[in-house]
Amino acid sequence: MISSRKNKTLLIDTEAVSALELLKDGLLTPATKLMNKKESEDVLKSGLINGQTFPFPFILAPSGNMNHEILKSLKPGEEVTLLSNDEEFAYLTVEEVFEIDPKERIIQIYGTSDLSHPGVDATISRIGTLAISGNFKIINNKISESKRLIDEAKSKINAKHITALMMAANPLHRAHERFIRQTLDSTDLLVIFLLKPYSETGLDFQIRKDSLEFFINNFLTKNNVVIVHLENSYIFAGYNEIILDAIVAKNYGCNRLTIGRNHAGLGMFYDSNSDKSIIDKMVGIDIEITVASEYVYCDKCTTLVSKNTCPHGQHHQISYHSDSILELLELGVLPPTLLIRKEISAHILSKLFPNRFKNLEKLYYDLLPVEGLLEEHTEKDFYLELMKLYQTTSLT
Ligand SMILES: [Zn+2]
Known part of the structure; x- marks a missing residue:
């Protein structure tokens, strides 16, 4: 898309858009602007902006050859349009374009440049070698x-x-x-x-x-x-x-x-x-x-307890690992209610596996105590009824 203002354009991604919106809404204060070289160096040295902690320079350095060529050509005072997803996002008045080291930048953000660290690989491809500073105006700026x-x-x-x-x-x-x-x-x-x-x-x-x-x-x-x-x-x-x-x-x-x-x-x-x-x-x-x-589940206390106050030790405690609970759900297994509330499991499973049962009504009538023949049942209801059976204590 060509800018309506006949400006040169820079392409930025939705993550950059999100960060710039937070900045404009004042939600990243003490960072209030896209930093120039001097300001970046100051933050790197002190870890502070106006005496307040801020972890890294707030800069914009979009990657890509086209962006690189445009950035090289920009002059102070010139207006450039920031495009995201083919739409005009903001107008930026150039203050300064300066070189950065993308690898250094990654270390500032992640504390490591190890590609196996979550996010590093994706982020390194987003960062170019030229950063741009200056005031910008978001075109459709809606209140947060x-x-x-x-x-x-x-x-x-x-x-x-x-x-x-x-x-x-x-x-x-x-x-x-x-x-x-x-x-x-x-x-x-x-x-x-x-x-x-x-x-x-x-x-x-x-x-x-x-x-x-x-x-x-x-x-x-x-x-x-x-x-x-x-x-x-x-x-x-x-x-x-x-x-x-x-x-x-x-x-x-x-x-x-x-x-x-x-x-x-x-x-x-x-x-x-x-x-x-x-x-x-x-x-x-x-x-x-x-x-x-x-918080952990303790099989001696038989309830959810704080790890600090339960004396029974790890071999009696179940920790809550979201990734493992999620794995059960993703495999279609109904997790025990001590891990996750049954209404929530039922909702998640019915969304993850819509229409998975060939004949839900038959399952209902064959496996569950059902009242009337004309009741309509959803898959979510089915999981809830099934859970009741799991929780029945006779014949265990
Ligand atoms: Zn305990």
Whole structure:
């Protein structure tokens, strides 16, 4: 597509669009602009912008030969159009074009350039050797939907204290539920940032959102919880995730961020000799960060317990590993209800395997106690009824 302004054009991908939108909405403050060379160097040296922690330079360096040629030709003060998916996204007034080392950039973001590290391979192909700085104007700049939802929820219950929680809920299991409930207990409003990934791994976003909504609407005081999307682009990659989460949560007006003990980013920051983590090293970001305990199922306590308070040791405990629970679901196995709520399993299986049964009615009548002949049954209902049979305690 050719720019309507007869500008030169740069092609950027949806991850860059997402990061630029967050920046424009003020959600990445203290980062408020695309940095030039000097500003980038300052952040690299100090890890700070205006005295506040920011993990890496906020720059735009799109890859590709065409982009490279255009970037080389741009002059300060010239306007360039940023295109994404064949649509005009923004107009940028060039301040400076400068060289960067893509490999260095990867290390700044991921803490490693190891190609086997999740995300590194995909990101390295997105980064070019020239970065561009300058002010930009987003063409269809809509007010952040998430911001609106949070403000609405806040004023509805006149919330004074707001806690943020980031999760993928892939899938939503019992330890997540406990984590949510525990967090809600000590705050007025809980904002769950449901992470929307860019790669197509795991459950569809809508299925994860449905599960979370089902749980909130049926098992929590629902006016105290709001779900918003957070596009989980490369800037949130492993190494810096907690810092970026804290910055975004704070800019959305949250007073506290709670993270799980088994948070992927957290372990990396605990250096081996002390309990000092990245959290203690953050400067000037005015948000309280708490680390929740890890919940496990203990077969001696016969319930979900915090690992800190159950004395029975690992051989009695089941940890909640989302990836393994997801594997059961993806193979079509109905997980035990101590791992995942049956209504949620039933919903997920009915979405993952639509119309899998040749003759659902026959299965119903043959295997289940059914009342009337004319009842209509869905596959979701079938899983729920089947679960009742699994839970029947005679003849075990
Ligand atoms: Zn126990």
